[in-house]
Amino acid sequence: MSQLAKFPEGFLWGGAVAANQLEGAYLEDGKGLSTADVSPNGIMSPPDFSMEPFNLYHEGIDFYHTYKEDIALFAEMGFKAFRLSIAWTRIYPNGDEQTPNEKGLAFYDRVIDELLKYDIEPVVTISHYEMPLELVKKYGGWKNRKLVAFYERYAKTLFERYHKKVTYWMTFNEINVSLHAPFTGSGLLFEDGERNEQAIYQSIHHLFLASALAVKAGHAINPNLQIGCMIASMITYPYTSKPEDMFKALQQDRHTLMFSDVQSRGYYPTYVKNYLEEQNITIQMEDGDDHILREGTVDYIGFSYYMSFVATTDPEHLKDQTGGNLLLGVKNPYLKATEWGWQIDPVGLRTVCNQLYDRYQKPLFIVENGMGAVDKLEDDGTINDDYRIDYLRAHIEQMKLAVGDGVDLIGYTSWGPIDLVSASTAELKKRYGYIYVDRDSEGKGSNKRYKKKSFDWYKNVIATNGEVLD
Numbered sequence: 001m002s003q004l005a006k007f008p009e010g011f012l013w014g015g016a017v018a019a020n021q022l023e024g025a026y027l028e029d030g031k032g033l034s035t036a037d038v039s040p041n042g043i044m045s046p047p048d049f050s051m052e053p054f055n056l057y058h059e060g061i062d063f064y065h066t067y068k069e070d071i072a073l074f075a076e077m078g079f080k081a082f083r084l085s086i087a088w089t090r091i092y093p094n095g096d097e098q099t100p101n102e103k104g105l106a107f108y109d110r111v112i113d114e115l116l117k118y119d120i121e122p123v124v125t126i127s128h129y130e131m132p133l134e135l136v137k138k139y140g141g142w143k144n145r146k147l148v149a150f151y152e153r154y155a156k157t158l159f160e161r162y163h164k165k166v167t168y169w170m171t172f173n174e175i176n177v178s179l180h181a182p183f184t185g186s187g188l189l190f191e192d193g194e195r196n197e198q199a200i201y202q203s204i205h206h207l208f209l210a211s212a213l214a215v216k217a218g219h220a221i222n223p224n225l226q227i228g229c230m231i232a233s234m235i236t237y238p239y240t241s242k243p244e245d246m247f248k249a250l251q252q253d254r255h256t257l258m259f260s261d262v263q264s265r266g267y268y269p270t271y272v273k274n275y276l277e278e279q280n281i282t283i284q285m286e287d288g289d290d291h292i293l294r295e296g297t298v299d300y301i302g303f304s305y306y307m308s309f310v311a312t313t314d315p316e317h318l319k320d321q322t323g324g325n326l327l328l329g330v331k332n333p334y335l336k337a338t339e340w341g342w343q344i345d346p347v348g349l350r351t352v353c354n355q356l357y358d359r360y361q362k363p364l365f366i367v368e369n370g371m372g373a374v375d376k377l378e379d380d381g382t383i384n385d386d387y388r389i390d391y392l393r394a395h396i397e398q399m400k401l402a403v404g405d406g407v408d409l410i411g412y413t414s415w416g417p418i419d420l421v422s423a424s425t426a427e428l429k430k431r432y433g434y435i436y437v438d439r440d441s442e443g444k445g446s447n448k449r450y451k452k453k454s455f456d457w458y459k460n461v462i463a464t465n466g467e468v469l470d
Protein backbone atom coordinates (compact mmCIF):
# COMPACT_ATOMS: atom_id res chain seq x y z
CA MET A 1 0.00 0.00 0.00
CA SER A 2 1.31 3.45 -0.87
CA GLN A 3 2.94 5.59 1.81
CA LEU A 4 0.23 8.16 1.20
CA ALA A 5 -2.53 5.72 2.14
CA LYS A 6 -2.72 6.85 5.76
CA PHE A 7 -5.56 8.36 7.72
CA PRO A 8 -4.93 11.99 8.64
CA GLU A 9 -4.38 12.95 12.25
CA GLY A 10 -7.62 13.89 13.96
CA PHE A 11 -9.61 11.54 11.71
CA LEU A 12 -13.14 11.30 13.10
CA TRP A 13 -13.66 7.62 13.91
CA GLY A 14 -16.96 6.69 15.45
CA GLY A 15 -20.50 5.51 14.90
CA ALA A 16 -23.82 6.86 13.65
CA VAL A 17 -27.42 6.52 14.80
CA ALA A 18 -30.82 8.11 14.20
CA ALA A 19 -33.16 9.27 16.97
CA ASN A 20 -36.22 7.35 15.77
CA GLN A 21 -34.28 4.09 15.52
CA LEU A 22 -32.95 3.96 19.06
CA GLU A 23 -34.37 6.53 21.49
CA GLY A 24 -37.79 5.03 22.17
CA ALA A 25 -39.78 7.21 24.65
CA TYR A 26 -41.87 8.29 21.71
CA LEU A 27 -44.31 10.33 23.76
CA GLU A 28 -42.08 11.39 26.61
CA ASP A 29 -41.43 14.97 27.70
CA GLY A 30 -43.81 16.50 25.20
CA LYS A 31 -42.59 14.75 22.05
CA GLY A 32 -45.08 14.84 19.19
CA LEU A 33 -45.83 12.04 16.74
CA SER A 34 -43.51 11.71 13.78
CA THR A 35 -43.75 9.94 10.44
CA ALA A 36 -41.65 7.10 11.91
CA ASP A 37 -44.22 6.67 14.68
CA VAL A 38 -46.78 5.62 12.06
CA SER A 39 -44.43 3.44 10.02
CA PRO A 40 -44.50 0.14 11.92
CA ASN A 41 -43.10 -1.77 8.96
CA GLY A 42 -40.26 0.55 8.08
CA ILE A 43 -39.63 3.24 5.52
CA MET A 44 -40.23 1.16 2.40
CA SER A 45 -43.77 0.15 3.47
CA PRO A 46 -46.88 2.31 3.59
CA PRO A 47 -47.64 4.10 6.89
CA ASP A 48 -50.38 2.90 9.22
CA PHE A 49 -52.21 5.69 10.99
CA SER A 50 -54.27 3.40 13.19
CA MET A 51 -51.43 3.10 15.74
CA GLU A 52 -52.65 -0.46 16.30
CA PRO A 53 -49.84 -2.67 15.01
CA PHE A 54 -46.83 -3.04 17.26
CA ASN A 55 -44.22 -0.43 16.36
CA LEU A 56 -40.67 -1.09 17.49
CA TYR A 57 -39.68 2.52 16.83
CA HIS A 58 -41.82 3.54 19.79
CA GLU A 59 -39.43 1.68 22.08
CA GLY A 60 -36.19 1.62 20.12
CA ILE A 61 -33.49 0.36 22.45
CA ASP A 62 -34.56 2.91 25.06
CA PHE A 63 -31.52 5.12 24.47
CA TYR A 64 -33.58 7.99 25.85
CA HIS A 65 -32.96 6.49 29.26
CA THR A 66 -29.73 4.54 28.70
CA TYR A 67 -27.67 7.13 26.84
CA LYS A 68 -25.14 7.50 29.66
CA GLU A 69 -24.36 3.82 29.81
CA ASP A 70 -24.25 3.58 26.00
CA ILE A 71 -22.01 6.61 25.54
CA ALA A 72 -19.65 5.19 28.17
CA LEU A 73 -19.28 2.12 25.94
CA PHE A 74 -18.58 4.30 22.88
CA ALA A 75 -15.97 6.11 24.93
CA GLU A 76 -14.43 2.78 25.91
CA MET A 77 -14.02 2.02 22.20
CA GLY A 78 -12.25 5.37 21.87
CA PHE A 79 -14.81 7.07 19.65
CA LYS A 80 -13.68 10.45 18.37
CA ALA A 81 -17.11 11.26 16.95
CA PHE A 82 -20.69 10.20 17.38
CA ARG A 83 -23.30 10.99 14.77
CA LEU A 84 -26.77 11.37 16.21
CA SER A 85 -29.93 12.92 14.90
CA ILE A 86 -32.29 15.20 16.73
CA ALA A 87 -35.95 14.23 16.70
CA TRP A 88 -37.72 17.25 15.22
CA THR A 89 -40.81 16.26 17.22
CA ARG A 90 -39.00 16.60 20.54
CA ILE A 91 -38.20 20.22 19.70
CA TYR A 92 -41.30 21.24 17.74
CA PRO A 93 -43.87 18.50 18.46
CA ASN A 94 -46.22 19.59 15.68
CA GLY A 95 -43.63 21.35 13.57
CA ASP A 96 -45.48 24.66 13.26
CA GLU A 97 -45.23 26.04 16.81
CA GLN A 98 -43.62 29.42 17.42
CA THR A 99 -41.58 28.29 20.42
CA PRO A 100 -39.65 25.10 21.04
CA ASN A 101 -40.25 22.45 23.67
CA GLU A 102 -37.66 23.12 26.36
CA LYS A 103 -37.71 19.56 27.66
CA GLY A 104 -36.71 18.25 24.24
CA LEU A 105 -33.83 20.69 23.96
CA ALA A 106 -32.71 19.80 27.48
CA PHE A 107 -32.52 16.11 26.57
CA TYR A 108 -30.05 16.83 23.76
CA ASP A 109 -28.10 19.17 26.07
CA ARG A 110 -27.59 16.17 28.31
CA VAL A 111 -26.61 13.84 25.48
CA ILE A 112 -24.20 16.34 23.94
CA ASP A 113 -22.63 17.13 27.30
CA GLU A 114 -22.18 13.45 27.98
CA LEU A 115 -20.33 13.06 24.67
CA LEU A 116 -18.14 16.07 25.34
CA LYS A 117 -17.26 14.68 28.76
CA TYR A 118 -15.37 11.95 26.86
CA ASP A 119 -14.04 14.27 24.13
CA ILE A 120 -16.36 12.73 21.59
CA GLU A 121 -17.28 15.16 18.82
CA PRO A 122 -21.07 15.24 18.35
CA VAL A 123 -22.07 15.19 14.68
CA VAL A 124 -25.70 16.19 14.33
CA THR A 125 -28.21 15.34 11.61
CA ILE A 126 -31.04 17.83 11.81
CA SER A 127 -33.60 15.55 10.19
CA HIS A 128 -33.11 11.82 9.82
CA TYR A 129 -36.03 9.91 8.32
CA GLU A 130 -38.76 11.59 10.35
CA MET A 131 -40.74 14.77 10.49
CA PRO A 132 -43.69 15.92 12.60
CA LEU A 133 -46.78 13.99 11.51
CA GLU A 134 -48.85 17.12 11.89
CA LEU A 135 -46.93 18.66 8.99
CA VAL A 136 -48.16 15.79 6.83
CA LYS A 137 -51.75 15.97 8.03
CA LYS A 138 -52.18 19.73 8.09
CA TYR A 139 -49.93 20.87 5.24
CA GLY A 140 -49.55 17.81 2.98
CA GLY A 141 -45.82 17.39 3.64
CA TRP A 142 -42.91 19.00 1.82
CA LYS A 143 -44.84 19.81 -1.34
CA ASN A 144 -46.13 22.73 0.71
CA ARG A 145 -43.67 25.62 0.72
CA LYS A 146 -44.64 26.54 4.28
CA LEU A 147 -42.48 23.68 5.49
CA VAL A 148 -39.36 25.52 4.40
CA ALA A 149 -39.93 28.17 7.06
CA PHE A 150 -40.86 25.60 9.72
CA TYR A 151 -37.65 23.70 9.08
CA GLU A 152 -35.60 26.88 9.02
CA ARG A 153 -37.00 27.87 12.41
CA TYR A 154 -36.23 24.41 13.78
CA ALA A 155 -32.67 24.42 12.40
CA LYS A 156 -32.01 27.92 13.78
CA THR A 157 -33.23 26.80 17.20
CA LEU A 158 -30.69 23.98 17.16
CA PHE A 159 -27.81 26.14 15.93
CA GLU A 160 -28.51 28.79 18.53
CA ARG A 161 -28.72 26.27 21.33
CA TYR A 162 -25.79 23.99 20.46
CA HIS A 163 -23.41 25.91 18.20
CA LYS A 164 -20.76 26.26 20.88
CA LYS A 165 -20.70 22.51 21.40
CA VAL A 166 -21.47 21.05 17.98
CA THR A 167 -19.34 21.90 14.94
CA TYR A 168 -20.44 19.23 12.43
CA TRP A 169 -24.00 19.21 11.11
CA MET A 170 -25.98 17.65 8.28
CA THR A 171 -29.26 19.09 7.06
CA PHE A 172 -31.16 15.99 5.84
CA ASN A 173 -30.23 12.35 6.10
CA GLU A 174 -30.01 10.63 2.71
CA ILE A 175 -31.92 13.44 1.05
CA ASN A 176 -32.26 11.27 -2.07
CA VAL A 177 -34.64 9.01 -0.12
CA SER A 178 -37.27 11.53 -1.19
CA LEU A 179 -37.17 9.94 -4.66
CA HIS A 180 -37.49 6.37 -3.42
CA ALA A 181 -39.61 6.61 -0.25
CA PRO A 182 -41.64 9.82 -0.62
CA PHE A 183 -43.49 9.45 2.70
CA THR A 184 -40.30 9.19 4.74
CA GLY A 185 -38.35 11.64 2.63
CA SER A 186 -41.00 14.27 2.07
CA GLY A 187 -44.12 13.37 4.04
CA LEU A 188 -46.02 12.68 0.81
CA LEU A 189 -49.07 10.47 0.67
CA PHE A 190 -50.58 9.46 -2.66
CA GLU A 191 -54.25 8.69 -2.26
CA ASP A 192 -54.56 6.55 -5.37
CA GLY A 193 -51.28 4.78 -4.62
CA GLU A 194 -49.70 6.25 -7.77
CA ARG A 195 -46.43 8.16 -7.47
CA ASN A 196 -46.96 11.80 -8.32
CA GLU A 197 -43.68 12.96 -9.83
CA GLN A 198 -44.78 16.59 -9.82
CA ALA A 199 -45.30 16.50 -6.03
CA ILE A 200 -42.06 14.59 -5.51
CA TYR A 201 -39.90 17.12 -7.36
CA GLN A 202 -41.74 20.10 -5.87
CA SER A 203 -40.99 18.67 -2.43
CA ILE A 204 -37.37 18.11 -3.36
CA HIS A 205 -37.09 21.76 -4.37
CA HIS A 206 -38.41 22.76 -0.95
CA LEU A 207 -35.95 20.43 0.76
CA PHE A 208 -33.14 22.09 -1.19
CA LEU A 209 -34.33 25.55 -0.15
CA ALA A 210 -34.69 24.48 3.47
CA SER A 211 -31.22 22.99 3.48
CA ALA A 212 -29.69 26.09 1.89
CA LEU A 213 -31.45 28.44 4.32
CA ALA A 214 -30.27 26.31 7.23
CA VAL A 215 -26.68 26.41 6.02
CA LYS A 216 -26.87 30.18 5.70
CA ALA A 217 -28.45 30.60 9.12
CA GLY A 218 -25.92 28.27 10.75
CA HIS A 219 -22.99 30.17 9.29
CA ALA A 220 -24.50 33.48 10.39
CA ILE A 221 -24.79 32.20 13.95
CA ASN A 222 -21.30 30.72 13.97
CA PRO A 223 -18.99 30.90 10.95
CA ASN A 224 -17.00 27.93 12.27
CA LEU A 225 -19.84 25.51 11.78
CA GLN A 226 -19.31 22.79 9.20
CA ILE A 227 -22.64 21.99 7.62
CA GLY A 228 -22.87 19.16 5.15
CA CYS A 229 -25.31 17.40 2.90
CA MET A 230 -25.93 13.68 3.27
CA ILE A 231 -26.71 11.37 0.38
CA ALA A 232 -27.19 7.63 0.19
CA SER A 233 -24.46 6.91 -2.33
CA MET A 234 -25.56 4.43 -4.97
CA ILE A 235 -22.72 4.11 -7.42
CA THR A 236 -23.81 2.25 -10.52
CA TYR A 237 -21.71 0.00 -12.76
CA PRO A 238 -22.66 -0.92 -16.30
CA TYR A 239 -23.55 -4.62 -16.39
CA THR A 240 -21.48 -5.01 -19.54
CA SER A 241 -19.16 -2.82 -21.57
CA LYS A 242 -22.00 -2.21 -24.00
CA PRO A 243 -22.10 1.58 -24.50
CA GLU A 244 -25.85 1.62 -23.78
CA ASP A 245 -25.26 -0.03 -20.39
CA MET A 246 -22.60 2.56 -19.61
CA PHE A 247 -24.93 5.41 -20.43
CA LYS A 248 -27.70 3.89 -18.35
CA ALA A 249 -25.31 3.64 -15.40
CA LEU A 250 -24.45 7.32 -15.79
CA GLN A 251 -28.14 8.22 -15.86
CA GLN A 252 -28.88 6.10 -12.82
CA ASP A 253 -26.04 7.77 -10.90
CA ARG A 254 -27.52 11.15 -11.69
CA HIS A 255 -30.64 10.28 -9.69
CA THR A 256 -28.34 10.35 -6.67
CA LEU A 257 -25.80 12.95 -7.68
CA MET A 258 -28.41 15.57 -8.59
CA PHE A 259 -28.90 16.04 -4.85
CA SER A 260 -25.28 16.67 -3.97
CA ASP A 261 -24.90 18.68 -7.20
CA VAL A 262 -27.55 21.16 -6.08
CA GLN A 263 -26.50 21.21 -2.44
CA SER A 264 -22.81 21.52 -3.17
CA ARG A 265 -22.77 23.68 -6.30
CA GLY A 266 -25.86 25.74 -5.54
CA TYR A 267 -27.79 25.33 -8.78
CA TYR A 268 -29.73 22.77 -10.77
CA PRO A 269 -27.58 21.07 -13.40
CA THR A 270 -28.88 21.23 -16.97
CA TYR A 271 -29.45 17.47 -17.02
CA VAL A 272 -32.03 17.88 -14.22
CA LYS A 273 -33.75 20.83 -15.89
CA ASN A 274 -33.97 18.91 -19.17
CA TYR A 275 -35.23 15.78 -17.45
CA LEU A 276 -38.00 17.74 -15.73
CA GLU A 277 -38.99 19.41 -18.98
CA GLU A 278 -39.13 16.08 -20.79
CA GLN A 279 -41.30 14.65 -18.04
CA ASN A 280 -43.61 17.69 -18.08
CA ILE A 281 -42.77 18.51 -14.50
CA THR A 282 -42.79 22.19 -13.64
CA ILE A 283 -41.38 23.14 -10.29
CA GLN A 284 -43.00 26.23 -8.81
CA MET A 285 -40.12 28.53 -7.93
CA GLU A 286 -40.21 32.01 -6.48
CA ASP A 287 -37.98 34.94 -7.33
CA GLY A 288 -34.85 34.63 -5.29
CA ASP A 289 -34.85 30.82 -5.03
CA ASP A 290 -31.76 30.65 -7.26
CA HIS A 291 -30.05 33.05 -4.94
CA ILE A 292 -30.99 31.03 -1.85
CA LEU A 293 -29.51 27.86 -3.38
CA ARG A 294 -26.31 29.63 -4.32
CA GLU A 295 -25.87 31.16 -0.89
CA GLY A 296 -26.48 27.95 1.02
CA THR A 297 -23.96 25.50 -0.40
CA VAL A 298 -22.63 22.87 1.96
CA ASP A 299 -19.17 22.73 3.51
CA TYR A 300 -18.61 19.02 3.09
CA ILE A 301 -20.17 15.97 1.47
CA GLY A 302 -21.58 13.44 3.91
CA PHE A 303 -22.69 10.11 2.53
CA SER A 304 -23.63 6.57 3.42
CA TYR A 305 -22.20 3.61 1.60
CA TYR A 306 -23.55 0.10 1.86
CA MET A 307 -23.38 -1.29 -1.64
CA SER A 308 -22.99 -0.63 -5.33
CA PHE A 309 -25.63 -1.02 -8.04
CA VAL A 310 -25.67 -2.28 -11.61
CA ALA A 311 -27.42 -0.89 -14.69
CA THR A 312 -28.37 -2.98 -17.65
CA THR A 313 -30.34 -2.55 -20.84
CA ASP A 314 -30.84 -6.29 -21.17
CA PRO A 315 -34.27 -7.44 -19.91
CA GLU A 316 -32.79 -10.85 -19.09
CA HIS A 317 -30.34 -9.36 -16.59
CA LEU A 318 -33.07 -7.15 -15.18
CA LYS A 319 -34.91 -10.24 -13.98
CA ASP A 320 -32.11 -11.12 -11.60
CA GLN A 321 -32.91 -8.74 -8.72
CA THR A 322 -31.43 -8.54 -5.26
CA GLY A 323 -32.18 -6.48 -2.14
CA GLY A 324 -30.69 -3.10 -1.50
CA ASN A 325 -30.58 0.14 0.42
CA LEU A 326 -33.74 2.05 -0.65
CA LEU A 327 -33.89 0.20 -3.97
CA LEU A 328 -33.86 -3.30 -5.36
CA GLY A 329 -30.83 -3.88 -7.52
CA VAL A 330 -29.69 -6.04 -10.37
CA LYS A 331 -27.39 -8.80 -9.17
CA ASN A 332 -23.72 -8.21 -9.78
CA PRO A 333 -22.20 -11.61 -10.60
CA TYR A 334 -18.87 -10.64 -9.04
CA LEU A 335 -20.19 -9.82 -5.58
CA LYS A 336 -21.43 -11.67 -2.52
CA ALA A 337 -24.36 -10.26 -0.57
CA THR A 338 -25.51 -9.97 3.03
CA GLU A 339 -28.44 -12.02 4.32
CA TRP A 340 -30.66 -9.12 3.22
CA GLY A 341 -29.28 -9.25 -0.31
CA TRP A 342 -27.19 -6.07 -0.04
CA GLN A 343 -24.17 -6.65 -2.28
CA ILE A 344 -20.84 -6.34 -0.52
CA ASP A 345 -18.43 -4.19 -2.50
CA PRO A 346 -15.55 -2.59 -0.58
CA VAL A 347 -13.79 -1.41 -3.76
CA GLY A 348 -16.97 0.47 -4.63
CA LEU A 349 -16.34 2.64 -1.56
CA ARG A 350 -12.95 3.70 -2.92
CA THR A 351 -14.59 4.47 -6.26
CA VAL A 352 -17.36 6.52 -4.63
CA CYS A 353 -14.83 8.51 -2.61
CA ASN A 354 -12.91 9.34 -5.78
CA GLN A 355 -16.06 10.10 -7.75
CA LEU A 356 -17.41 12.52 -5.15
CA TYR A 357 -14.08 14.19 -4.49
CA ASP A 358 -13.36 14.65 -8.20
CA ARG A 359 -16.81 16.15 -8.63
CA TYR A 360 -16.92 18.57 -5.71
CA GLN A 361 -13.40 19.04 -4.33
CA LYS A 362 -14.86 19.32 -0.85
CA PRO A 363 -14.01 17.23 2.22
CA LEU A 364 -15.85 13.93 2.40
CA PHE A 365 -17.31 12.35 5.52
CA ILE A 366 -18.45 8.71 5.38
CA VAL A 367 -21.25 8.91 7.90
CA GLU A 368 -22.70 5.41 7.45
CA ASN A 369 -21.39 2.03 6.41
CA GLY A 370 -21.82 -1.40 7.90
CA MET A 371 -23.19 -4.87 7.69
CA GLY A 372 -26.67 -5.83 8.84
CA ALA A 373 -26.57 -9.43 10.05
CA VAL A 374 -28.21 -11.87 12.44
CA ASP A 375 -25.97 -12.22 15.51
CA LYS A 376 -26.01 -15.00 18.03
CA LEU A 377 -25.65 -14.34 21.73
CA GLU A 378 -23.80 -17.41 23.06
CA ASP A 379 -24.46 -18.90 26.48
CA ASP A 380 -21.22 -17.40 27.78
CA GLY A 381 -22.36 -13.91 26.73
CA THR A 382 -20.06 -13.63 23.69
CA ILE A 383 -21.06 -12.70 20.15
CA ASN A 384 -18.60 -13.86 17.53
CA ASP A 385 -19.26 -11.50 14.64
CA ASP A 386 -16.19 -12.22 12.52
CA TYR A 387 -18.25 -11.60 9.36
CA ARG A 388 -18.81 -8.01 10.50
CA ILE A 389 -15.11 -7.52 11.22
CA ASP A 390 -14.29 -8.85 7.73
CA TYR A 391 -16.80 -6.49 6.15
CA LEU A 392 -15.58 -3.43 8.01
CA ARG A 393 -11.91 -4.24 7.58
CA ALA A 394 -12.31 -4.57 3.82
CA HIS A 395 -14.11 -1.22 3.63
CA ILE A 396 -11.64 0.60 5.85
CA GLU A 397 -8.76 -0.71 3.71
CA GLN A 398 -10.41 0.81 0.65
CA MET A 399 -11.01 4.10 2.46
CA LYS A 400 -7.33 4.20 3.23
CA LEU A 401 -6.51 3.63 -0.43
CA ALA A 402 -8.88 6.47 -1.31
CA VAL A 403 -6.90 8.75 0.99
CA GLY A 404 -3.80 7.61 -0.88
CA ASP A 405 -5.56 8.54 -4.14
CA GLY A 406 -5.76 12.10 -2.82
CA VAL A 407 -9.27 12.19 -1.39
CA ASP A 408 -9.77 14.57 1.54
CA LEU A 409 -11.57 12.25 3.94
CA ILE A 410 -12.34 13.63 7.37
CA GLY A 411 -14.14 10.82 9.15
CA TYR A 412 -15.91 7.52 9.30
CA THR A 413 -18.91 6.84 11.50
CA SER A 414 -20.07 3.28 10.90
CA TRP A 415 -23.79 2.65 11.08
CA GLY A 416 -25.43 1.49 14.30
CA PRO A 417 -22.46 1.02 16.66
CA ILE A 418 -25.07 -0.29 19.05
CA ASP A 419 -27.86 -2.52 17.67
CA LEU A 420 -30.92 -0.48 16.77
CA VAL A 421 -34.17 -0.78 14.84
CA SER A 422 -33.60 -1.12 11.10
CA ALA A 423 -34.97 1.57 8.82
CA SER A 424 -36.09 -0.47 5.84
CA THR A 425 -37.75 -3.30 7.75
CA ALA A 426 -38.30 -1.99 11.32
CA GLU A 427 -36.76 -5.06 12.91
CA LEU A 428 -34.05 -5.77 15.46
CA LYS A 429 -33.07 -9.06 13.92
CA LYS A 430 -30.86 -7.16 11.52
CA ARG A 431 -27.98 -5.87 13.61
CA TYR A 432 -25.05 -3.58 12.86
CA GLY A 433 -23.54 -2.97 16.26
CA TYR A 434 -20.29 -3.51 18.11
CA ILE A 435 -22.62 -3.64 21.08
CA TYR A 436 -25.35 -6.25 21.19
CA VAL A 437 -28.71 -5.30 22.65
CA ASP A 438 -30.76 -8.10 24.10
CA ARG A 439 -34.07 -7.19 22.54
CA ASP A 440 -35.83 -8.83 19.63
CA SER A 441 -38.07 -7.60 16.84
CA GLU A 442 -41.15 -8.05 19.07
CA GLY A 443 -39.53 -5.84 21.68
CA LYS A 444 -38.86 -8.74 24.03
CA GLY A 445 -35.63 -9.21 25.97
CA SER A 446 -33.70 -7.76 28.89
CA ASN A 447 -32.39 -4.77 26.89
CA LYS A 448 -28.98 -5.56 28.40
CA ARG A 449 -25.88 -4.57 26.44
CA TYR A 450 -23.09 -7.05 25.53
CA LYS A 451 -19.80 -6.40 23.78
CA LYS A 452 -19.39 -8.27 20.52
CA LYS A 453 -16.04 -9.47 19.21
CA SER A 454 -16.02 -6.48 16.87
CA PHE A 455 -16.02 -4.16 19.92
CA ASP A 456 -12.35 -4.77 20.74
CA TRP A 457 -11.44 -4.95 17.09
CA TYR A 458 -12.84 -1.48 16.34
CA LYS A 459 -11.29 -0.13 19.54
CA ASN A 460 -7.90 -1.17 18.20
CA VAL A 461 -8.59 0.28 14.76
CA ILE A 462 -9.32 3.63 16.37
CA ALA A 463 -6.38 3.43 18.77
CA THR A 464 -4.00 2.89 15.83
CA ASN A 465 -5.76 5.43 13.60
CA GLY A 466 -6.60 2.70 11.13
CA GLU A 467 -3.05 1.32 10.92
CA VAL A 468 -3.87 -2.07 12.48
CA LEU A 469 -6.91 -3.74 10.95
CA ASP A 470 -6.25 -7.38 11.93
Ligand code: BG6
Pocket (backbone or CB within 6 Å): 018, 021, 129, 173, 174, 232, 304, 325, 368, 372, 415, 421, 422, 423, 424, 425, 430
Ligand atom coordinates in the same frame (compact mmCIF):
# COMPACT_ATOMS: atom_id res chain seq x y z
C1 BG6 B 1 -29.41 4.15 5.82
C2 BG6 B 1 -30.20 5.00 6.81
O1 BG6 B 1 -30.09 4.15 4.61
O2 BG6 B 1 -29.26 2.82 6.07
C3 BG6 B 1 -30.30 4.41 8.21
O3 BG6 B 1 -29.72 6.31 6.87
C4 BG6 B 1 -30.51 2.92 8.10
O4 BG6 B 1 -31.31 5.06 8.90
C5 BG6 B 1 -29.31 2.31 7.39
O5 BG6 B 1 -30.75 2.28 9.30
C6 BG6 B 1 -29.33 0.82 7.29
O6 BG6 B 1 -30.54 0.40 6.73
P1 BG6 B 1 -31.42 -0.69 7.44
O7 BG6 B 1 -32.64 -0.77 6.66
O8 BG6 B 1 -30.62 -1.95 7.40
O9 BG6 B 1 -31.63 -0.21 8.83
